[in-house]
Amino acid sequence: MQKVGDKGGAPIRVVPIRVVIDAMGGDYGPAETVKGALQGLQSHNIEVILVGDQQQVETELSRYDVGNSKVSVVPSVGKIGDDEHPLEGLRHKPKSSIMVATKLLKSGKADLLVSMGSTGASMASAVLVLGLMDGLERPCIGGPFLGLAPRTVLLDMGTNIDCRPQLMLSFATLGSVFAHKFLDIENPRIGLLSVGSEAAKGNRQVQETYSLLQESQLNFIGNVEGMDFFTGRADVIVCDGFVGNILMKFTEGFGTALSRFVEKRLASSLSPEDLAGVTSDLWQMTNMPRTMGGPLFGVNGAVMLGHGSCLAAGVAGAINTGVRCVQLGLVDSLREGLSQQHSETSIRVK
Amino acid sequence: MQKVGDKGGAPIRVVPIRVVIDAMGGDYGPAETVKGALQGLQSHNIEVILVGDQQQVETELSRYDVGNSKVSVVPSVGKIGDDEHPLEGLRHKPKSSIMVATKLLKSGKADLLVSMGSTGASMASAVLVLGLMDGLERPCIGGPFLGLAPRTVLLDMGTNIDCRPQLMLSFATLGSVFAHKFLDIENPRIGLLSVGSEAAKGNRQVQETYSLLQESQLNFIGNVEGMDFFTGRADVIVCDGFVGNILMKFTEGFGTALSRFVEKRLASSLSPEDLAGVTSDLWQMTNMPRTMGGPLFGVNGAVMLGHGSCLAAGVAGAINTGVRCVQLGLVDSLREGLSQQHSETSIRVK
Numbered sequence: 001m002q003k004v005g006d007k008g009g010a011p012i013r014v015v016p017i018r019v020v021i022d023a024m025g026g027d028y029g030p031a032e033t034v035k036g037a038l039q040g041l042q043s044h045n046i047e048v049i050l051v052g053d054q055q056q057v058e059t060e061l062s063r064y065d066v067g068n069s070k071v072s073v074v075p076s077v078g079k080i081g082d083d084e085h086p087l088e089g090l091r092h093k094p095k096s097s098i099m100v101a102t103k104l105l106k107s108g109k110a111d112l113l114v115s116m117g118s119t120g121a122s123m124a125s126a127v128l129v130l131g132l133m134d135g136l137e138r139p140c141i142g143g144p145f146l147g148l149a150p151r152t153v154l155l156d157m158g159t160n161i162d163c164r165p166q167l168m169l170s171f172a173t174l175g176s177v178f179a180h181k182f183l184d185i186e187n188p189r190i191g192l193l194s195v196g197s198e199a200a201k202g203n204r205q206v207q208e209t210y211s212l213l214q215e216s217q218l219n220f221i222g223n224v225e226g227m228d229f230f231t232g233r234a235d236v237i238v239c240d241g242f243v244g245n246i247l248m249k250f251t252e253g254f255g256t257a258l259s260r261f262v263e264k265r266l267a268s269s270l271s272p273e274d275l276a277g278v279t280s281d282l283w284q285m286t287n288m289p290r291t292m293g294g295p296l297f298g299v300n301g302a303v304m305l306g307h308g309s310c311l312a313a314g315v316a317g318a319i320n321t322g323v324r325c326v327q328l329g330l331v332d333s334l335r336e337g338l339s340q341q342h343s344e345t346s347i348r349v350k
Numbered sequence: 351m352q353k354v355g356d357k358g359g360a361p362i363r364v365v366p367i368r369v370v371i372d373a374m375g376g377d378y379g380p381a382e383t384v385k386g387a388l389q390g391l392q393s394h395n396i397e398v399i400l401v402g403d404q405q406q407v408e409t410e411l412s413r414y415d416v417g418n419s420k421v422s423v424v425p426s427v428g429k430i431g432d433d434e435h436p437l438e439g440l441r442h443k444p445k446s447s448i449m450v451a452t453k454l455l456k457s458g459k460a461d462l463l464v465s466m467g468s469t470g471a472s473m474a475s476a477v478l479v480l481g482l483m484d485g486l487e488r489p490c491i492g493g494p495f496l497g498l499a500p501r502t503v504l505l506d507m508g509t510n511i512d513c514r515p516q517l518m519l520s521f522a523t524l525g526s527v528f529a530h531k532f533l534d535i536e537n538p539r540i541g542l543l544s545v546g547s548e549a550a551k552g553n554r555q556v557q558e559t560y561s562l563l564q565e566s567q568l569n570f571i572g573n574v575e576g577m578d579f580f581t582g583r584a585d586v587i588v589c590d591g592f593v594g595n596i597l598m599k600f601t602e603g604f605g606t607a608l609s610r611f612v613e614k615r616l617a618s619s620l621s622p623e624d625l626a627g628v629t630s631d632l633w634q635m636t637n638m639p640r641t642m643g644g645p646l647f648g649v650n651g652a653v654m655l656g657h658g659s660c661l662a663a664g665v666a667g668a669i670n671t672g673v674r675c676v677q678l679g680l681v682d683s684l685r686e687g688l689s690q691q692h693s694e695t696s697i698r699v700k
Contacts, residue, residue, distance in 0.1 A: 148607045158545055162553045195508055195595040203512045203592045226599030230607040242553045243593055245545040249576030250597060254604065257498045257580040261635060262612070262628075269624055278615060285611060 016047045016070070017326050019319055020110035023052030023060075024079040024097040025117025026315070027308050033116060034060035036315020041070060043316070044323050049110055051076050051101040076100040079117065082308065086120035090128065098122055102129040105301050112322045114293070116306040116315060123159065123296060130301040133335050135170060135342050140241065141305065142175060143294035143321075144183075145248055147285035149229050153179050153188075153236045155297070158245030165208040166345075168192075168238055169216060170338060174297045175236035176218055177337040181328045183235070191224030191234030193243060198223070205240065213238075217344060255286025293318025295325055297334060302326050366397045366420070367676050369669060370460035373402030373410075374429040374447040375467025376665070377658050383466060384410035386665020391420060393666070394673050399460055401426050401451040426450040429467065432658065436470035440478065448472055452479040455651050462672045464643070466656040466665060473509065473646060480651040483685050485692050490521060490591065491655065493528065493644035493671075495598055497635035499579050503529050503538075503586045505647070508595030515558040516695075518542075518588055519566060520688060524647045525586035526568055527687040531678045533585070541574030541584030543593060548573070555590065563588075567694060605636025643668025645675055647684060652676050 019040065023033045030052055037048045047070045050057050054075040061071065076097040080089035090099060098117050102125045105113045115122040123139055132139065142155030155171040156163070163171075172190045179188035192209055194202035199210055201223055213220040224234050239247075259279045266275055284291060291314055293306035304322035306314055325331075369390065373383045380402055387398045397420045400407050404425040411421065426447040430439035440449060448467050452475045455463045465472040473489055482489065492505030505521040505528075506513070513521075522540045529538035542559055544552035549560055551573055563570040574584050589597075609629045616625055634641060641664055643656040654672035656664055675681075 148604070148611060161545060193596060195511060195592055195599075203590075206592075226596040226601070227603030227606075229600060230603040239596075240553075242545055242556075243596060246543060246576040246589075246593060247596070247600060249545075250579060250600070251576070251604075253577030253580040254498070254601075256577075258608070258632075258635070261498060262632075265628060265631060266616075269628075270619055274619055278612075278619075281615060282608075282612075285608070 014045055016045045017112060017323055018047045018049065018110045019112045019114060019322065020049040020051060020074075020101045020104045021315075021319075022097045022101045022113070022115040022117050022122070023050040023057050024076070025115045025122075025308075026306070026310055028311065030056045030060040032310065032312045033315050035064075035312035036310070037071070037319070038064055038066065039312055039316035040319030040323075043320065046070070046319070046323060048072070049074055049104060051097045051104070053077075074100060074104065080121035082118045082120075084118070084121070086118065086124035089118075089121055090124055096121075098125045099129070102126055102303075105303070106130055112302045112304065112326050114304045114306065114315070114318050114322050116308055116310050116318070118308070119305060122303065122305055126296055126299040126301065126303050130299045130303070133298050133300060133338050135338055136298045137167070139296050139298040140171060140174065141294055142171070142244075142297060143178065143292075146229060146251060147287070149232070151183055151185070151235065152229055152232070153183070154229075154244055154247070155236065155238055156241040156244045157248050157294075158241045160241040162242075163205065163240040165205060165212050168205070168209040168240065169212045169341065169345075170298075172213055172216070172218055172220070172236065172238045173337045173341045174334055175238060177333050178295070178297070178330065179235045181330055181333050182325065185235050187219045188235035189221045189233070190218050190236045190238060191221055191228060193225075193237050193239035194223035195225065196223060197225065209238070216341065251286055255283055258286065259283050291317045292321045294321065295330065298338075300331065300335070302331050364395055366395045367462060367673055368397045368399060368460045369462045369464060369672065370399040370401060370424075370451045370454045371665075371669075372447045372451045372463070372465040372467050372472070373400040373407050374426070375465045375472075375658075376656070376660055378661065380406045380410040382660065382662045383665050385414075385662035386660070387421070387669065388414055388416065389662055389666035390669030390673075393670065396420070396669070396673060398422070399424055399454060401447045401454070403427075424450060424454065430471035432468045432470075434468070434471070436468065436474035439468075439471055440474055446471075448475045449479070452476055452651075452653075455653070456480055462652045462654065462676050464654045464656065464665070464668050464672050466658055466660050466668070468658070469655060472653065472655055476646055476649040476651065476653050480649045480653070483648050483650060483688050485688055486520060486648045487517070489646050489648040490524065491644055492521070492525060492594070492647060493642075494533075496579060496601060497637070499582070501533050501535070501585065502579055502582070503533070504579075504594055504597070505586065505588055506591040506594050507598050507644070508591045510591040512592075513555065513590040515555060515562050518555070518559040518590065519562045519691065519695075520648075522563055522566070522568055522570070522586065522588045523687045523691045524684055525588060527683050528645070528647070528680065529585045531680055531683050532675065535585050537569045538585035539571045539583070540568050540586045540588060541571055541578060543575075543587050543589035544573035545575065546573060547575065559588070566691065601636055605633055608636065609633050641667045642671045644671065645680065648688075650681070650685070652681050
């Protein structure tokens with residue numbers, strides 16, 4: 001809880017949100033995570049717990065004038081790399097930074113976990129330590145993923161590869177709650193990603209999901225197509241993690257290739273400063289998850305994942321997003337949403 | 351056949367390629383198809399047969415100085431719209447432009463069919479009249495689809511939604527032949543679109559296809575990911591039509607949104623002419639199928655499909671692509687490729 005007492009009209013005393021950060025995570029480790037954490041500290045009323053190799057983290061901290069006591073370091077041993085099998089990694093390295101950090105969240109010593117480390121390890125650790133919300137077999141990843149369409153939420157971005165229709169319905173519920181709370185959209189419009197707008201269009205999975213969504217209490221608007229990420233027809237677009245992951249990586253590659261193209265194309269027409277501004281904006285328009293991170297949906301705790309390639313600004317961006325999710329009580333709302341969905345479904349089944 | 355005799359060292363006499371065009375197809379009908387056909391006529395040694403409402407087509411023709419006799423008109427009655435069920439449309443309108451045009455190809459009175467009309471109707475008509483190559487249940491669409499990656503071929507772009515692994519193998523074969531013939535790539539590298547490069551990554555369909563591709567004679571390089579459309583790792587990227595269609599439409603929407611963004615972002619930095627040039631280039635980089643069309647793979651005849659929204663330049667672009675396919679004898683090579691694939695598979699099965 002962040003806000004304490006005010007029922008009698010007394011002024012609200014805002015307790016700082018405690019953010020635990022896997023300082024060893026990400027391609028650049030403590031050099032960027034510590035810097036990013038301190039940037040986050042400047043923008044919010046938070047306390048930061050940095051989990052990692054004590055010496056490395058303290059060396060990084062010593063570069064800055066930290067001043068107050070809002071930063072603490074909790075030591076850990078080892079790190080789980082992108083190339084390791086997540087579950088095996090967790091078993092062999094029980095004191096790894098991600099495990100120690102997740103346990104701090106679980107114990108109530110932190111309100112929010114931010115990780116730039118291996119997505120697989122962060123997920124596995126969250127599932128093991130925090131547990132999944134009822135009715136899910138895996139967590140999922142999602143959120144707005146395009147600067148060009150910052151209010152369009154995509155779920156799942158790659159966690160669940162072969163999805164049953166019931167799970168697709170859960171994505172829709174989680175996305176609807178997120179769009180409502182985080183983007184402040186009343187009754188978010190849910191679109192099912194397919195190859196045509198008619199109900200009969202799509203593969204078997206989509207056709208079966210279509211029926212479930214139609215029977216649900218969600219504001220289902222029917223199938224949407226690839227171009228509808230840009231038309232604003234839907235607030236939440238649902239697909240399985242296979243399609244979502246391909247789209248996300250496609251977009252990243254597209255953005256990078258495009259920035260290079262534009263850089264070359266405009267080299268003789270713009271000043272170097274203007275050119276840098278334009279290419280940076282283009283990159284931003286196409287690489288949103290690298291700048292704001294995204295929640296790990298479906299686990300019993302506030303976990304924010306950032307892109308491994310993030311520099312400090314990306315770490316701070318993920319902290320921003322996470323702090324807002326905590327302030328909004330997102331995890332509780334997501335759990336309520338799923339629980340409501342399940343009771344509706346079981347009523348229909350009865 | 352386009353080239354006649356030369357075994358004795360005599361000069362090659364090049365017979366014009368006869369291109370039949372569904373003049374009623376596309377969003378703008380004869381106004382653009384006729385104009386585009388005449389543009390195509392200027393660039394190649396071709397004869398053009400325009401199939402459509404005689405009066406409309408002749409009215410359009412009368413706007414131009416056609417001069418020679420390389421253009422003929424074959425009358426048809428009616429047109430099958432995008433909103434019609436293709437097979438029902440063909441049944442109710444046996445003299446529709448697409449049916450008449452396809453029959454001209456079948457009868458040998460034309461070497462190439464170009465259609466900007468309903469993709470469904472063009473496909474259905476081709477399957478009915480020309481027939482499918484052995485081992486396929488449906489034709490497929492593919493080709494390079496990104497100006498940013500003009501030598502990366504994607505198959506299937508949306509014809510086959512639920513695909514068995516054996517069909518995915520056929521896409522790989524067709525793509526390999528196309529990349530070899532059309533893009534002049536020796537032993538094209540085939541990538542299977544998935545969510546990670548390891549063999550175990552991907553949904554069930556991809557995992558099963560992986561094994562088939564590994565056993566095949568194709569130059570299979572393993573799984574590729576969304577960003578690999580831009581890394582040049584593979585010459586041919588194989589996915590089912592569900593994913594391919596979403597990617598293609600996503601790219602179109604992306605390109606349009608991006609052009610708008612860049613137009614606004616650079617409005618104060620560039621002259622109107624330079625700005626128009628840049629946004630046009632950007633559109634071109636992201637909307638390749640609209641400018642060059644693509645072959646309908648797997649039918650027994652050279653059929654080139656263009657985007658419905660094409661203006662004359664797009665029609666001429668599809669003619670260019672088609673003429674090149676005919677000159678290369680693409681249809682025969684595709685048929686041989688599939689036939690070889692099937693004999694390999696049946697040897698393994700025995």
